[in-house]
Amino acid sequence: MHADECGLASARLTDVPLIQISQTPGLSDDDKRRTIEAVTAAYAEATGKNPASVWVTITEIPRASWGVGGAPLT
Amino acid sequence: MHADECGLASARLTDVPLIQISQTPGLSDDDKRRTIEAVTAAYAEATGKNPASVWVTITEIPRASWGVGGAPLT
Amino acid sequence: MHADECGLASARLTDVPLIQISQTPGLSDDDKRRTIEAVTAAYAEATGKNPASVWVTITEIPRASWGVGGAPLT
Amino acid sequence: MHADECGLASARLTDVPLIQISQTPGLSDDDKRRTIEAVTAAYAEATGKNPASVWVTITEIPRASWGVGGAPLT
Amino acid sequence: MHADECGLASARLTDVPLIQISQTPGLSDDDKRRTIEAVTAAYAEATGKNPASVWVTITEIPRASWGVGGAPLT
Amino acid sequence: MHADECGLASARLTDVPLIQISQTPGLSDDDKRRTIEAVTAAYAEATGKNPASVWVTITEIPRASWGVGGAPLT
Numbered sequence: 001m002h003a004d005e006c007g008l009a010s011a012r013l014t015d016v017p018l019i020q021i022s023q024t025p026g027l028s029d030d031d032k033r034r035t036i037e038a039v040t041a042a043y044a045e046a047t048g049k050n051p052a053s054v055w056v057t058i059t060e061i062p063r064a065s066w067g068v069g070g071a072p073l074t
Numbered sequence: 075m076h077a078d079e080c081g082l083a084s085a086r087l088t089d090v091p092l093i094q095i096s097q098t099p100g101l102s103d104d105d106k107r108r109t110i111e112a113v114t115a116a117y118a119e120a121t122g123k124n125p126a127s128v129w130v131t132i133t134e135i136p137r138a139s140w141g142v143g144g145a146p147l148t
Numbered sequence: 149m150h151a152d153e154c155g156l157a158s159a160r161l162t163d164v165p166l167i168q169i170s171q172t173p174g175l176s177d178d179d180k181r182r183t184i185e186a187v188t189a190a191y192a193e194a195t196g197k198n199p200a201s202v203w204v205t206i207t208e209i210p211r212a213s214w215g216v217g218g219a220p221l222t
Numbered sequence: 223m224h225a226d227e228c229g230l231a232s233a234r235l236t237d238v239p240l241i242q243i244s245q246t247p248g249l250s251d252d253d254k255r256r257t258i259e260a261v262t263a264a265y266a267e268a269t270g271k272n273p274a275s276v277w278v279t280i281t282e283i284p285r286a287s288w289g290v291g292g293a294p295l296t
Numbered sequence: 297m298h299a300d301e302c303g304l305a306s307a308r309l310t311d312v313p314l315i316q317i318s319q320t321p322g323l324s325d326d327d328k329r330r331t332i333e334a335v336t337a338a339y340a341e342a343t344g345k346n347p348a349s350v351w352v353t354i355t356e357i358p359r360a361s362w363g364v365g366g367a368p369l370t
Numbered sequence: 371m372h373a374d375e376c377g378l379a380s381a382r383l384t385d386v387p388l389i390q391i392s393q394t395p396g397l398s399d400d401d402k403r404r405t406i407e408a409v410t411a412a413y414a415e416a417t418g419k420n421p422a423s424v425w426v427t428i429t430e431i432p433r434a435s436w437g438v439g440g441a442p443l444t
Binding site: 206207 | 392429431434435436437438439440441442444
Binding site for chain 1: 407
């Protein structure tokens with residue numbers, strides 16, 4: 001099944017980088033906008049891939065749920 | 075349990091951003107070095123977080139195992 | 149250590165497919181029920197695997213935290 | 223930064239479902255093609271979302287690296 | 297759709313913890329067996345959950361693909 | 371770019387195990403503290419790796435969003 005809508009079919013998209021960011025809460029939506037833009041541009045430039053097809057997700061994990069060296073970040 | 079070795083205990087590390095990149099195969103180790111460096115710097119600058127504690131992983135998924143719009147990228 | 153409770157020990161379970169879905173918010177619990185059922189059945193039929201042992205998780209990521217082509221979906 | 227190339231900018235793509243499948247090795251590329259197609263179609267139908275923008279990845283984890291009930295699947 | 301085979305239907309399984317471990321290569325299958333057993337037991341004891349329904353996966357990521365502080369582990 | 375702050379540069383950190391736990395909601399912060407500590411210690415002992423550099427995250431997924439055998443856990 002190939003989707004014709006806007007050429008999202010696999011034949012048109014040769015690359016589909018996925019960047020999943022996990023971090024503790026605290027960034028505003030504006031911070032996230034800047035982060036998505038900066039990370040996408042840096043990735044595309046370093047790899048030579050098309051920034052248009054890069055996906056970035058930001059997941060926030062509470063400090064009490066994130067452990068380093070056996071202890072939570074709280 | 076707090077690890078004193080090099081201050082990796084949670085009390086010292088206030089932030090631990092994790093950036094997991096998934097992409098199709100093809101980058102050389104040098105490409106990956108550049109990508110890790112560029113993405114870490116861009117993320118740290120956009121968020122104001124400490125680049126020293128950012129982890130980046132790159133996972134390669136074969137084109138036959140990556141579908142867009144219902145069809146694999148092969 | 150093998151768990152005897154209901155034969156969940158690895159010897160009985162030959163396959164354990166895991167399907168992790170990430171999407172923007174908006175589905176009702178009923179929508180999720182239908183999605184879990186449909187995706188499990190489609191996967192089991194296409195692969196010939198036992199639907200009983202398929203796990204599906206649905207994670208919702210806010211639109212401001214999901215970027216495509218360098219910009220958030222908001 | 224908005225990518226105009228083929229309208230992949232966030233303004234055009236309203237939804238970007240991501241389906242990450244993990245399973246033990248053994249499927250052929252044809253099996254994967256069928257799985258990607260079937261899971262995408264089932265997901266799109268159950269949710270009402272556009273199949274064209276659905277990404278599916280299949281990651282294979284060796285049986286010795288997959289534990290159920292405390293024991294690996296080997 | 298509820299699977300009757302061995303009571304894996306959701307009604308029987310009240311909890312389904314998933315533990316996904318990512319690490320650099322180097323563990324033998326025996327090491328992985330010990331790790332799966334130890335982590336499952338420790339998790340079950342700390343949470344009071346049933347070890348029989350715990351899934352553990354171990355994914356190995358090459359050192360050149362894992363960055364800390366902007367540099368790969370090689 | 372190597373971060374000098376506390377020797378977190380890759381040259382000092384030889385191993386960086388990441389343990390991502392997904393479970394249904396219900397654990398208190400104290401439960402999570404115990405879980406992080408127990409899982410880190412068990413992993414370090416089974417693998418011989420340095421517990422100081424182990425990261426553990428706990429993500430909670432609602433029961434209506436977690437399917438087993440084609441049905442949600444609700």
